[in-house]
Amino acid sequence: MSESVSAGKIVAGFLAPHPPHLVYGENPPQNRVKSQGGWEGLRWAYEKCRESISRLKPDVILVHSPHWTTIVGHHFAAVPSLKGRSVDPIFPHLFQYDFSMKVDTELAQLCAEEGRREGLLTKLMTNPDFRVDYGTIVSLHMLNPKWDIPVLPISANNSPYFSGWEKGQEQMEKLGRATARAIAKSGRRAVLAASNTLSHLHFSEEPQPPEDMSREHIQTMAQYQWDMRIIELLRNGDMAGLKKVLPQFINEAFAEVRSGALMWMLSALGYPDTKAKLHGYGTVIGTGNAVMEWDMTAQEGARV
């Protein structure tokens, strides 16, 4: 598909954190483990995302997950159908999920091609036995539990950890630009999901049952203050302010956004001055999680 006939655009972006507790708390049929609920604040925030997605009717949801880590390049799932059971290696007692997803392989190829144009090393993941990571699945389930929209899982190249913050973020910026161009060429209406928690220090022991919400709170006051500062910047569309404080946030709050998903998404969105909507904030085993939305249909000049 040539650029001249492109009609593709990014219709929305979501900050879509992936604690498996959210799926566990919801008790969907796909998860073999059942709970008494819990983490409703975050789960109800995701309901607002589901309403938006239902209204926006995207053709595809792209997700960048820190739990599909790659060393050599940025990888794109390119198997038409992926199916299996994903058991979370950290919280196996909460997440044993039977997944089945349709993958937009054409868009995967376009993203890989555009990534190479940016000078990135990109690869297609074509192994049908690949077990999809829980981060990808949780974010996608919470956004669209019906799984009736094709998806495109993208790996988190570990350059932010391996090569340092600046080089890593440079990679994510390029990946975001490449993703936006690929979507434009594809003709798709696309939703982006940045599968990231904010502050990521957590407790090393969990209550029994894990959904005992009387024990759930942020691990430290400093973490909470950092989370609120970041959310406020995003709510104000202050991209310059965000970029300025992000390295300090990552260092002091062990923030998972270091893995690059948020910067990938914001880059793909063109670092919009759109005020992001906060659908909800909550903690999961001490970490800080915000569910946020960037509605790109509501803003003139949104990147298409």
Next chain:
Amino acid sequence: MKGQLIGAGVVPGLPHLLDPKSEAGRRLAAAYRELAERIEKLNPDVLMVYSTQWLSVLGTSFQTRAQLKGKHVDENWHELGALPYDFSSDASLAMAMAEATGQHGFPTKLIDYDEFPIDTGTIVALSFLNSEKKRPVAIMSSWVYADEVKNVALGAAAREAALHSGKKVFALAITSLSTRYFTTEISPAEDRISDSADDARNQQLLGALETGRLVETSRLVKAFSAEMPVDMGGAAWHWLRGVCGDEVEAGKVLAYGAVWGTGNAVAQLILKESR
């Protein structure tokens, strides 16, 4: 009931070794086969496994699923295909290791779940060292929040469990040395330790291993972790020190070489009582 630690080994867990294309990879694979023969002669009842590629957050996890069978696709090198695995657990030893770990004051978790993901490192090591499924294994995770002191204590707890198991136990630390990967595609002929200073440090570490002084290997790996990327900060080396205590007489490095830029060795620790 008295048990015995009859030996220990350090082995790499990268999937390239299952079908090696590089000269170093072939040497490491051959050394793996030699270590398998050495283990066979020692005839342990059980293999105790610590893999840096099985990460845990809520303390240390212990695999207690009786039978583990399936296939695994590496998240980075998925083009190498699905890696099959089929082995049984020594759940009683794994539970005893967990209990001993708890007695040291550390959180533990028993893992008994269908389709729980087995890590690439464990699969690679057992493909070489337990290919005929002769022996059960007792696998523990690498706790991401454990530092040198904690990892030594975790090893000591595993040792205590082994010594009370009534079984002959061979301990395996699955780890690379330096982990400065090439982040680009390379041909097998291009593979080498990606940094010459890393290479020198790796060889210094292996030299210390051959003396059998695990306090020194632990000290070196801690110091090197500040200068180069080391697999899980050298956690497996600290764990090995705890497991072996002061029983090590010598180490024998069977091979050392690069896999995708990282340093890897196949080595055996010869214990005083097992000579």
